[in-house]
Amino acid sequence: MQFRDLKKQYQVLKQDMDAALTDTAASAAFIMGKPVKELEAELAAYVGVKHCVSCANGTDALTLALKTWGIGKGDAVFVPDFTFFSSAEVVSLEGATPVFVDVDKDTFNLDAADLEEKIGETVAKGELTPKVIITVDLFGLPADYPRIRKIADTYRLLILEDGAQGFGGEISGKKACGFGDISTTSFFPAKPLGCYGDGGAVFTDNDEWAALLDSYRVHGKGQFKYDNVRIGMNSRLDTLQAAVLKIKLKAFREYEVADINRAAARYTEKLQGKVKTPVVPEGYYSSWAQYTIRLDSKEQRDALQAVLKEQGIPTMVYYPTPMHDQTAYKNLKVPVGSCPVAEQLCHTVLSLPIHPYISEEDIDSVCEGILTFIAKK
Numbered sequence: 205m206q207f208r209d210l211k212k213q214y215q216v217l218k219q220d221m222d223a224a225l226t227d228t229a230a231s232a233a234f235i236m237g238k239p240v241k242e243l244e245a246e247l248a249a250y251v252g253v254k255h256c257v258s259c260a261n262g263t264d265a266l267t268l269a270l271k272t273w274g275i276g277k278g279d280a281v282f283v284p285d286f287t288f289f290s291s292a293e294v295v296s297l298e299g300a301t302p303v304f305v306d307v308d309k310d311t312f313n314l315d316a317a318d319l320e321e322k323i324g325e326t327v328a329k330g331e332l333t334p335k336v337i338i339t340v341d342l343f344g345l346p347a348d349y350p351r352i353r354k355i356a357d358t359y360r361l362l363i364l365e366d367g368a369q370g371f372g373g374e375i376s377g378k379k380a381c382g383f384g385d386i387s388t389t390s391f392f393p394a395k396p397l398g399c400y401g402d403g404g405a406v407f408t409d410n411d412e413w414a415a416l417l418d419s420y421r422v423h424g425k426g427q428f429k430y431d432n433v434r435i436g437m438n439s440r441l442d443t444l445q446a447a448v449l450k451i452k453l454k455a456f457r458e459y460e461v462a463d464i465n466r467a468a469a470r471y472t473e474k475l476q477g478k479v480k481t482p483v484v485p486e487g488y489y490s491s492w493a494q495y496t497i498r499l500d501s502k503e504q505r506d507a508l509q510a511v512l513k514e515q516g517i518p519t520m521v522y523y524p525t526p527m528h529d530q531t532a533y534k535n536l537k538v539p540v541g542s543c544p545v546a547e548q549l550c551h552t553v554l555s556l557p558i559h560p561y562i563s564e565e566d567i568d569s570v571c572e573g574i575l576t577f578i579a580k581k
């Protein structure tokens with residue numbers, strides 16, 4: 205059994221995919237070829253925002269946003285304590301300081317109450333200027349934007365939506381990657397919408413920021429490529445990846461998101477009441493980058509993972525370490541116990557195999573493995 209079956213997906217899309225790959229090779233327009241602009245237009249339309257600027261990966265997408273806003277030394281950026289390292293790494297790379305915020309135990313996303321507390325503490329200390337909230341749509345579920353937007357307005361902060369895992373999610377019909385003042389996503393192969401290597405994109409409704417993003421991604425270009433008006437990056441999306449994504453986006457919107465939601469519903473139906481199943485709040489829609497259950501303790505989680513592994517069932521621990529506990533962030537000296545939920549989740553979460561092509565038989569055998577383990581407890 206595969207954790208995320210990308211080979212199966214290729215087999216389904218093979219005919220169109222092979223044609224797209226060879227067409228790109230034959231065109232020799234490897235950098236900024238026609239499919240790049242076409243994909244950007246399709247992605248912007250899908251999300252429902254004015255501008256999409258593609259780039260080399262999801263980490264660069266976040267960096268491009270921070271550069272566009274001029275975030276740097278002395279600035280505080282609020283980041284969930286339970287996420288992939290990138291979400292905070294980009295902040296430090298720009299010379300700003302990440303302030304870690306606890307998450308909600310049910311949705312795994314930024315806890316709005318703790319966010320307000322951490323903003324208050326930062327203001328009271330007076331060492332850093334609060335500037336940005338990086339929200340993460342973890343495991344495919346949009347963050348609590350109704351509450352976070354109110355807090356951002358109150359404290360005059362910008363929202364940078366890290367939608368690397370969230371592409372395809374929704375709140376009341378509004379699509380993820382449209383909730384931030386700037387939003388980003390990643391096309392790393394295992395993300396909800398993945399390419400055949402690295403890729404990313406930035407979304408915004410703001411014309412001025414879109415122009416800056418476009419400049420920063422190509423060496424801070426001005427009027428033309430050899431007119432350089434600011435220090436930028438080399439962060440373009442390959443034509444080949446854009447061609448791949450155009451085909452994958454079609455499958456994604458036509459059936460993949462619906463199919464993965466059917467798979468998640470089947471898991472929940474079978475596991476509910478036996479282990480803690482993921483919570484999707486009323487009006488929310490997830491694109492299920494992960495299907496993540498919670499166990500009672502680290503011992504139980506680790507034992508279950510070992511038992512499933514023996515049965516040939518791959519599972520993953522996303523994430524084993526809270527951000528504030530990462531070796532790279534020891535220098536921040538975050539007080540012990542400042543993000544208790546994130547710590548608890550790192551000990552108890554387990555992500556199960558899920559993808560749009562998973563069979564009902566596979567889901568059932570994963571569930572059987574879990575239910576047998578729980579019954580023996």
Ligand SMILES: *Cc1c(COP(=O)(O)O)cnc(C)c1O
Nearest residue numbers: 261262263288290291368390392
């Ligand atoms: C994957 C991921 C990123 C980074 O994306 P890359 O394309 O790998 O650079 C950033 N944030 C989150 C939450 C992610 O899951």
